[in-house]
Amino acid sequence: MLRFLLTRLSLVIPTFVGMTLVAFLLIRLVPGDPIETLAGERGIDPARHAELVKAYGLDKPVLTQYAIYIGRVLQGDLGKSMITQEPVLQEFLALFPATIELALCAIVFALVLGIPAGMLAAVRRNSVFDHGVMGISLTGYSMPIFWWGLLLIILFSVQLGWTPVSGRIDVKYFFEPVTGLLLIDAWLSGEPGAWRSAASHLILPMIVLGTHPLAIIARMTRSAMLEVLGEDYIRTARAKGLSTLRVVGLHAFRNALIPVVTVIGLQVSVLFTGAILTETIFSWPGVGKWMIKAISRRDYPVLQGGLLLLGGVVMTVNLLVDVAYGVINPRVAHAK
Amino acid sequence: MPSETSQAVAAGGDAPPGPLREFWASFSANHGAVAGLVVIVLVLLMAALAPWVAPHAPDLTNNEAFLKPPAWVEGGSWSYLLGTDAIGRDILSRLIHGGRLSLAIGMAVVALSIVTGIVLGMVAGFARGILEIAIMRLMDIILTLPSLLLAIVIVAILGPGLMNAMLAVSVVVLPHYVRITRAAVLAETSRDYVTAARLAGAGRLRLMFIEVLPNCAAPLIVQASLGISTAILDAAALGFLGLGAQPPAAEWGTMLADAREFVMRAWWVVTFPGLMILITVLAFNLFGDGLRDALDPKLKR
Numbered sequence: 087m088l089r090f091l092l093t094r095l096s097l098v099i100p101t102f103v104g105m106t107l108v109a110f111l112l113i114r115l116v117p118g119d120p121i122e123t124l125a126g127e128r129g130i131d132p133a134r135h136a137e138l139v140k141a142y143g144l145d146k147p148v149l150t151q152y153a154i155y156i157g158r159v160l161q162g163d164l165g166k167s168m169i170t171q172e173p174v175l176q177e178f179l180a181l182f183p184a185t186i187e188l189a190l191c192a193i194v195f196a197l198v199l200g201i202p203a204g205m206l207a208a209v210r211r212n213s214v215f216d217h218g219v220m221g222i223s224l225t226g227y228s229m230p231i232f233w234w235g236l237l238l239i240i241l242f243s244v245q246l247g248w249t250p251v252s253g254r255i256d257v258k259y260f261f262e263p264v265t266g267l268l269l270i271d272a273w274l275s276g277e278p279g280a281w282r283s284a285a286s287h288l289i290l291p292m293i294v295l296g297t298h299p300l301a302i303i304a305r306m307t308r309s310a311m312l313e314v315l316g317e318d319y320i321r322t323a324r325a326k327g328l329s330t331l332r333v334v335g336l337h338a339f340r341n342a343l344i345p346v347v348t349v350i351g352l353q354v355s356v357l358f359t360g361a362i363l364t365e366t367i368f369s370w371p372g373v374g375k376w377m378i379k380a381i382s383r384r385d386y387p388v389l390q391g392g393l394l395l396l397g398g399v400v401m402t403v404n405l406l407v408d409v410a411y412g413v414i415n416p417r418v419a420h421a422k
Numbered sequence: 423m424p425s426e427t428s429q430a431v432a433a434g435g436d437a438p439p440g441p442l443r444e445f446w447a448s449f450s451a452n453h454g455a456v457a458g459l460v461v462i463v464l465v466l467l468m469a470a471l472a473p474w475v476a477p478h479a480p481d482l483t484n485n486e487a488f489l490k491p492p493a494w495v496e497g498g499s500w501s502y503l504l505g506t507d508a509i510g511r512d513i514l515s516r517l518i519h520g521g522r523l524s525l526a527i528g529m530a531v532v533a534l535s536i537v538t539g540i541v542l543g544m545v546a547g548f549a550r551g552i553l554e555i556a557i558m559r560l561m562d563i564i565l566t567l568p569s570l571l572l573a574i575v576i577v578a579i580l581g582p583g584l585m586n587a588m589l590a591v592s593v594v595v596l597p598h599y600v601r602i603t604r605a606a607v608l609a610e611t612s613r614d615y616v617t618a619a620r621l622a623g624a625g626r627l628r629l630m631f632i633e634v635l636p637n638c639a640a641p642l643i644v645q646a647s648l649g650i651s652t653a654i655l656d657a658a659a660l661g662f663l664g665l666g667a668q669p670p671a672a673e674w675g676t677m678l679a680d681a682r683e684f685v686m687r688a689w690w691v692v693t694f695p696g697l698m699i700l701i702t703v704l705a706f707n708l709f710g711d712g713l714r715d716a717l718d719p720k721l722k723r
Contacts, residue, residue: 104563115579224454224711228704230655232662233678233696240689358568363659367682377571378663381578393575397567404566 090412098405102398103156109394110155113386114148164391169383174391178373183266184254185372188364189357191269191288192296193350200300201346204307208315209334219304226301231360235294235367242290249286252369256283295364299353306349310342317341344415351407355400448716455712461705469521476515477501480672484510489688505690507680513690516672517698523673524654524702527588531653532646534592539599540642544630546600547607558604561597569594570659577665584673587666591656598645606638640717648710651703658699674699 121138122130130138139145143154158164164174207219243251250256254268261275269288272280314320315338323333362374369375373392380388439447450456468475490506491497504514546557564572576590577583610616611634619633660666661675669676674695681691 100559101562101566104559105566108560108563108567112575112579117581224707225700225704228651228655228700228707230658230662230675230678230696230699230703232659232675233692233699236678236682236685236692237696239685240692244686355566355568359570362568362570362574363662366663377574381574381665384578386579389575389578393567393571396571397563400568401566 087412091409094405094408094412098401101401105394105397105401106156106159107152109390109397110152112393113390116386159394164394165387167380167388168385174387175395177376177388178392178395181371181373181376183263184268184370185358185361185365185374187267187269188288188291188295188370188372189354189361190267191292192357192360193299193353195292195296196299196303196353197350200303201307204304205311205334205339205342207304207308208311209330211312216308219308223301223304226297227305229297229301231294231297232363232367234297235290235364238290238294239367249290254284254287254371255280256287259283291364291368291370294367295357295360298356298360299350302349302353302356303346307342307346310345311338314338314342344411347414348407348411351404351410354403358396358400445716449712452712452715454708455715458705458708458710458712461701462709465521465702465705466525468518469525472519472522476512476518477503478512478515480511480516480519481670482511482515484512486510489684489691491688492690495690504694505688507677507691508684508688513677513694516677517674517694520672520674520677520695520698521702523584523667523671524658524675524699527584527591527657527667527673528650528654528706531588531591531595531657532649534588535596535649536599536642536646538592539596540603540635542596543600543603544607544635547604547611548626548630554604557600561600564594565597570656573656573660574663574665577660582665582668584667584671587657587660590660591653594656595649595652598649599642602641602645603638606641607634610634610637644710644714644717647706647713651706651710654699654706655703 121135121142121144143151146154162175164178166173167177170177203219203223207216210216239251242248255272259272259275259277259280261271261277261280264271264274268284269281272284311334315334320333320338323337324330328337358374361372362378364370365372365374366378373396377389377392379385380392484506488506488510489508490499490502490510492505493500493503495505502512502514504512504517506512507516542557542561546554573587573590573594576593577586580586580589607630616629616633619629624633657666658673658675658678661673662679664676664679667673667676669680677695678692681688681695684691
C-alpha cells in the first residue's frame with residue numbers, strides 16, 4: 087500500500103512542475119512587451135520602463151525567471167492582480183467556497199438522479215424506460231449548458247417567476263460567513279427565510295452544472311451494472327432465491343460502484359469547466375466568473391494563478407480518487 | 423448500396439460478407455446512428471447551400487423589424503419565419519449561414535488535432551525514452567487542466583477570434599488522439615507483420631505511416647467523429663463568452679452571446695441558436711456511438 091502511495095505521489099510531482107512550466111510559458115506568449123501591457127494605453131517613459139523591467143526580473147535569463155517563479159509559487163505567492171493589487175491567492179480563496187458549494191450541489195444532484203436511473207435502466211434493459219434514460223442522457227451530454235441555463239431562466243425565472251435570475255442570496259440577508267458555504271451559513275444564522283433564499287438562488291445553477299455529470303454518471307452506472315449482472319455470482323444469488331431488490335441493490339450495486347467512483351472523480355474537471363459557463367450565466371460570484379472577468383481586464387497574473395490553482399485542485403482530487411480506488415479495490419494497489 | 427451488393431454477389435452467396443458490407447449491416451442496425459447520419463447530412467447540405475436556401479442575407483438589417491417574433495406567434499410575419507434579432511436580422515438565415523462556421527470549426531479542429539495527435543503519438547510510440555515521457559507528461563498536464571479553462575486562457579493570451587479559438591480547442595482535445603495513437607502503436611509494433619516489414623528493410627517512416635497507421639485507424643475514426651461534437655460545443659462556448667468568432671459573424675455561440683440581454687423579452691433570439699447546437703452535437707454523438715459499435719469488435723454486442 088505504501089509503495090502504491092509513493093508511486094502515485096511520484097507521478098504527481100512532475101505533473102505539477104510541468105503545470106507551473108505551462109502556466110509560466112503561456113503568459114510569456116502574450117504578444118508585446120509585458121511592461122507596456124501593464125502600463126496600458128497611457129504609455130510609459132523609458133526610465134520607469136527600465137526600472138520596472140528590473141523590478142519584475144525580466145532582465146534575467148528565462149530559466150532564472152522560471153526558478154524565481156516556481157520558488158514563489160511554492161511559498162504560496164502567485165503574484166498580485168494587476169487591477170485590484172490584491173494577492174491572487176487571497177482573491178481565489180475568497181471566491182472558491184462559492185464555486186465549491188455550486189460544484190458539490192451539482193455532483194450530489196447528478197448522483198442522486200444518475201445512479202438510480204442507470205441502475206433501473208440496466209435492470210430493465212431494452213425497456214421503454216431504458217431507452218428513455220439513454221436518450222435523455224445522450225441529449226444531456228450533448229447539451230450546450232450555457233444555452234440550457236438561459237432556457238431555464240426564461241422558463242422558471244421570467245415566465246413562472248419561481249427563482250431569482252442571479253446571485254447567491256437576496257441582498258437583504260447579511261450574516262458573518264462561517265463555512266463559506268451559504269446554504270450552511272444561512273441555516274446557522276437562524277434568520278428566517280435566509281436558507282430558502284440561498285436555496286432558490288442555487289437550484290437553477292445546480293441543475294445546469296449537474297447536467298453533464300448526470301448524463302455521464304447515468305450512462306456509466308448502466309453499463310457497469312449490465313456487466314456485473316451478467317456475472318456468475320449474481321446468478322448464484324438469484325438461484326438461492328434472494329429477492330431482486332436484494333440481488334440488485336446489494337450484490338450487484340456494490341461491485342458496479344467501483345467504475346462509477348472513478349467516473350465521479352473525473353467529474354471534477356468537467357465541473358470546473360462547467361462552472362465557468364454556469365457562473366457567467368447566473369452571475370454566481372465564484373472563481374469561474376472571476377477568471378472571465380480577468381480576461382476582459384487582461385489581468386494576466388489572475389489568469390496564470392487561477393489556471394495553476396484549479397489545475398492543482400483537479401490534480402489533488404484525482405490523486406485522492408486514485409488512492410481511494412486502491413483502498414476499495416486492493417487488486418489495483420497490488421498490480422505492478 | 424449497389425456497388426457493395428454486386429461485390430457480395432460476385433463473391434458468391436455463401437462467402438462471408440465484405441468488410442464494408444459487414445460494417446454497414448452492423449451500423450444500420452443502430453437506428454440512432456442512422457438518424458444521426460441523416461441529420462449530419464441535412465445540416466451539411468444546409469450549410470453548403472446556405473446562400474441559396476437562406477431567405478435573407480445573414481447580415482441584412484431591417485429597421486422596421488426589430489425583435490420580430492416567429493411567424494406563428496402573434497405579431498410575427500412569414501417573411502421572418504423564426505423572427506428577427508435586435509437589429510432586425512433574420513434569425514433563420516443567420517442560423518443557416520452559422521452552420522457553415524460551426525461545422526467548419528468542428529472539422530478544422532478535428533483535422534488539426536488528429537494530424538498533430540498522430541504525429542506526436544507515433545513519435546512517442548516509436549521513439550520511446552525521454553521524448554516519449556516528455557510528450558506523454560505534457561498530454562497528462564493538458565488533460566488535468568479543466569478543458570474550457572485552458573482554452574480560455576490560450577485565447578485570452580493570443581487574442582479573441584475565430585482562428586485562435588480553433589487553435590485553443592485543438593490543443594485542448596489533442597491528448598485523446600496522442601494517447602490513442604501511442605497505445606495502438608505500442609500494441610501493433612510487437613506484431614509479426616511489423617517485424618516482417620522491419621526485416622524486409624522498411625524505414626522508420628514507412629513503418630510508422632504505411633504499416634502501422636492503417637491498423638490504428640478504427641479508434642481514431644471513432645474519436646474523430648465524437649471529437650467533432652466536442653469541438654463544436656467548445657467553440658460555441660468560446661463564442662458565447664465572446665472569445666470565439668466575433669460579431670457580426672453568424673456563429674451559433676456568438677449569436678447566443680448577443681441574445682443574452684434579451685432573455686427577458688425575446689425568447690426566440692435565445693432558443694433557436696442553442697437548439698441548432700444541440701441537434702448538431704447530438705447527431706455527431708449518435709453517429710460516433712454507432713461508428714464505435716460497428717468498428718470496434720471489442721464492444722460489439
